[in-house]
Amino acid sequence: AQSVTQPDIHITVSEGASLELRCNYSYGATPYLFWYVQSPGQGLQLLLKYFSGDTLVQGIKGFEAEFKRSQSSFNLRKPSVHWSDAAEYFCATIIQGAQKLVFGQGTRLTINP
Amino acid sequence: NAGVMQNPRHLVRRRGQEARLRCSPMKGHSHVYWYRQLPEEGLKFMVYLQKENIIDESGMPKERFSAEFPKEGPSILRIQQVVRGDSAAYFCASSPRQEAGEKLFFGSGTQLSVL
Numbered sequence: 001a002q003s004v005t006q007p008d009i010h011i012t013v014s015e016g017a018s019l020e021l022r023c024n025y026s027y028g029a030t031p032y033l034f035w036y037v038q039s040p041g042q043g044l045q046l047l048l049k050y051f052s053g054d055t056l057v058q059g060i061k062g063f064e065a066e067f068k069r070s071q072s073s074f075n076l077r078k079p080s081v082h083w084s085d086a087a088e089y090f091c092a093t094i095i096q097g098a099q100k101l102v103f104g105q106g107t108r109l110t111i112n113p
Numbered sequence: 114n115a116g117v118m119q120n121p122r123h124l125v126r127r128r129g130q131e132a133r134l135r136c137s138p139m140k141g142h143s144h145v146y147w148y149r150q151l152p153e154e155g156l157k158f159m160v161y162l163q164k165e166n167i168i169d170e171s172g173m174p175k176e177r178f179s180a181e182f183p184k185e186g187p188s189i190l191r192i193q194q195v196v197r198g199d200s201a202a203y204f205c206a207s208s209p210r211q212e213a214g215e216k217l218f219f220g221s222g223t224q225l226s227v228l
């Protein structure tokens with residue numbers, strides 16, 4: 001079955017440091033992949049998506065993600081985090097043939113000043 | 114253009130009571146999705162509705178849960194005889210067409226607490 005896994009439940013980085021959040025997918029064909037951010041008390045906001053084509057995807061708020069078929073990964077990166085990036089981040093994929101998203105468990109990001 | 118509106122933001126119910134969660138999609142959106150987020154977990158799909166039709170309810174518990182999206186008015190997720198395990202954040206999302214990802218917009222959720 002299609003799924004995504006986020007191995008890291010909680011990550012802490014210092015403000016200004018680089019960030020990489022891991023996401024691994026399980027699917028034989030090319031999946032549709034997404035990264036969402038959920039700020040405290042808010043709904044989910046789409047950061048970026050990958051459907052096909054260029055494997056390096058640029059998103060909003062300075063985030064990018066790289067699709068690596070050989071590693072079944074779609075890791076989210078940011079070169080320099082800001083305190084406002086503290087939030088929960090979810091990787092997701094679409095179930096092929098159905099109109100529903102499957103989410104990873106989420107990674108909580110804490111920023112140290 | 115207001116986003117997806119969910120109310121109430123917080124809902125407290127005692128065991129056995131009914132919970133009604135409302136979702137008003139974005140203007141022009143006729144497709145609504147409900148997701149549930151249990152503590153320390155990601156969101157899980159519950160149901161997908163279009164106006165007056167349930168398209169996919171494969172994620173809905175078989176008992177006590179129901180959803181509707183009438184021709185007029187918001188979409189309603191109804192939970193009868195709530196139990197403590199129903200405590201979760203319930204998110205609604207809407208889209209202008211059959212679309213699960215790119216054009217999907219989420220509301221801020223309703224946090225249901227069952228005492």
